[in-house]
Amino acid sequence: MGNRLSEFKKIAVIGTGVIGNGWIARFLAQGFDVIAFDPAEGAQQRTQKALDQAWPSLVKIGLAEGADQNRLTFMPTIEQAVCEADLIQENVPEREELKKSVLASIDAYAKEDAIIGSSTSGIMPSVLQEGLKHPERLIVAHPFNPVYILPLVELVAGQKTDTHTIDRAKSFYASIGMKPLVIQKEIEGHLADRLMEALWREALHLVNDGVATTEEVDAAIIYGAGLRWAQMGPFLTFHLAGGEKGMRHMLEQFGPALKLPWTKLEAPELTDELKEKVITGCESHAGDTTIADLENKRNEFLVELLSLVKSYWPETTATDNILVEK
Amino acid sequence: MGNRLSEFKKIAVIGTGVIGNGWIARFLAQGFDVIAFDPAEGAQQRTQKALDQAWPSLVKIGLAEGADQNRLTFMPTIEQAVCEADLIQENVPEREELKKSVLASIDAYAKEDAIIGSSTSGIMPSVLQEGLKHPERLIVAHPFNPVYILPLVELVAGQKTDTHTIDRAKSFYASIGMKPLVIQKEIEGHLADRLMEALWREALHLVNDGVATTEEVDAAIIYGAGLRWAQMGPFLTFHLAGGEKGMRHMLEQFGPALKLPWTKLEAPELTDELKEKVITGCESHAGDTTIADLENKRNEFLVELLSLVKSYWPETTATDNILVEK
Structure with missing residues (x-):
């Protein structure tokens, strides 16, 4: 185990509600460095609580080499959170305008070859990638609660998503114990x-x-x-x-x-x-x-x-x- | 285990498709005498095949005292199948007119205090009990495939169903390892x-x-x-x-x-x-x-x-x- 796909080292998690924290738990258990951002007061404490809740299950499932809760860092700005990340998982509340504005910030600061996965349950990726500088690297990667245990992740490409992004995302999510299901046609609510x-x-x-x-x-x-x-x-x-x-x-x-x-x-x-x-x-x-x-x-x-x-x-x-x- | 509710000794199963056979397997495993009727050619052989398929699972779940595949008898007429039965489980194809005609025959020959449970997936009991001599003893008892393993059975009373019938049916199905769920309002398709x-x-x-x-x-x-x-x-x-x-x-x-x-x-x-x-x-x-x-x-x-x-x-x-x- 460990960092299986050498191109992915650091993962950023933007928005740390139930879903964001679920991703953090899964990524940490898989031996990644995770950088998180959430502007809400007390977010870091809530994440710690969620990690304490999730960890015993992750131990039972089996931790990757080097997996460590201490490899999580909260950053005060989106820029600092995403600038070095190879994959950025976005999990802000399910409001189109909010998602688009956060994705615009991510897009502005992320490395050019980073993958941006949105956890949106319902919004189509073509809508989310409107106006991005690099829309080709955005994909919907929709998980299921509890994210650190359930294997399903729906991958949905938008009109501007690069095929290479889909392939890389599929390999990455499969490498962290998930079942990536590529959806053939984007529709609201996915599959x-x-x-x-x-x-x-x-x-x-x-x-x-x-x-x-x-x-x-x-x-x-x-x-x-x-x-x-x-x-x-x-x-x-x-x-x-x-x-x-x-x-x-x-x-x-x-x-x-x-x-x-x-x-x-x-x-x-x-x-x-x-x-x-x-x-x-x-x-x-x-x-x-x-x-x-x-x-x-x-x-x-x-x-x-x-x-x-x-x-x-x-x-x-x-x-x-x-x-x-x- | 054994015949737990002394009032129920013999069970009749009318119609031996996938659902009827599932009921036969469950009733036999629970130690009952089962009398079956199905006019289709080869029905008895198909039931034997279904029993052979089901039995290993039933052994794992645990057979009741006296449970025996040989306690199944096929009868050549509905009258002979139901006349001594304490509970009659009807499982003929999901066509209203067919169900009503078969239920009329069951009603004509069944003991007055027998319970008639219909396995219908969708028809309302008030519709099924129209025209019966003793509609008060009819209830929908809708199981789920595989009937010999899955515990859920929906019990639905019609307008003319006696409260006593609901109580007796609930006790009976619970006594054979099921989870009887009494539906509050009859609607097509139940719950x-x-x-x-x-x-x-x-x-x-x-x-x-x-x-x-x-x-x-x-x-x-x-x-x-x-x-x-x-x-x-x-x-x-x-x-x-x-x-x-x-x-x-x-x-x-x-x-x-x-x-x-x-x-x-x-x-x-x-x-x-x-x-x-x-x-x-x-x-x-x-x-x-x-x-x-x-x-x-x-x-x-x-x-x-x-x-x-x-x-x-x-x-x-x-x-x-x-x-x-x-």
Whole structure:
């Protein structure tokens, strides 16, 4: 381990809220020098607290050689924070004008070949790179909380992002234990947050309509789909739910449900083209593995996961198990 | 273990597709006599195959005393299948007219105090109980695939369902290792499937719009939110993402995003009333546990889960980790 990609030595983290601090923890654990900037009062103390919270998990995951909390330095200005950095991670609040103004400062002082990764959850990189001197080095690098544990990072290029920037960013984030997912088309909310946001909005509707409490919504996810989603996403899950014929059967059987009011979200038309995309996508993902083999793997995983959930997580009262004769 | 609730001895399973077979496996593993009916050719052989697939997982979870695959009997008619059953689980294809006609037959031959549980994913129980002689004993009992492992079962009462039926059904499903979640209001798609369907429809839009492949959508779930959802639902997840002030801060910060086009689903108006419902819901769920303690638990769980995922699940090629200098 250590500084695996020799071109990246110093990382700057601009904005130290929950996400910025998560990045700091991950970068330090991976053995980097980290320079931070946040104008808010008490920021440094909050970062120290967040690091203390994160460190035991990072020790369990495994620290890189030379990883040290003391390799973090707070700087009083953006200029001082970014001027020597090889990668700059921006995490200021999700307001377009604020992000653009901070990115303009970063752009003014950063080394020409530094990569600027924005943690924005929703803003498109083409919007963020408007007006930058060196827009080609900006990319969206959107992580998930807790950033120091969850592997996903979405990489989104803007119209002016250099291909080389995407390649370098992908290598870098992969080298620090992450799963970089390059998004093919920039849209607001990128990819993962659109999926989450759809579920989140439906959840808000259900609470708003008095169908369920927040705790009941949570229970409805945890004890069902949530367990499956730790292992496979919605497509492969439904591929397995379709029995031997997989997604092809699934779409025949549940395709018509797309017309039903099962959510407040209108579905796209299930055209032959979309059907084929979905079916061949699942079949190619599954590859040579039979549905039965996928099921076996899924089952073994779920049995272990259930016992893990039981040992770590308190009962919800939403499904209070009535005491019954055993 | 064994037949824990003395009033339930024999279970009938009507319709033996993926869901019906999942129920059969769970009921047999819990030590019940199971009587099955399915008019399709080869149904019995397919059920045997499904049982062979499920049994090793059930052995790992732990069989009840007397659990035996040989305690399954297929009957040639619905009448013979249901006439002695204490609980009848209906799992025929999701077509309203078909379900109603099968339920009418079950209703005609079932014992008066038997419970009829329908596995319907979307149809409201009030619709299913129209025209039944004894509608008071019908309830929706909607499970999740694989039924013999996942604990969630949604219980939904129709307008004519007796309160006693809900209580008995809740006790019964809890006694066979499940988490019965009683849904407060009947709506199409119940609760869990509405959340899943919203995510599923958004996923179909993204594939349809060329933003991502099915495998990329799956990766966007698995390596991020999916890992969290195995442990906590969307509300508690966002409660923790809000930092020390929890959901209250979260709604201030990301509330405005509800107006943005981050999904094709329109959000409800974030009224003060809805805000309070969501905030107090999360605070009451978290109870006396501080955000820091919740974070610690989450972290410990996620670290173990990540190593579990790694050991059980193949890499996706959507996030191909570039070989980098270590």
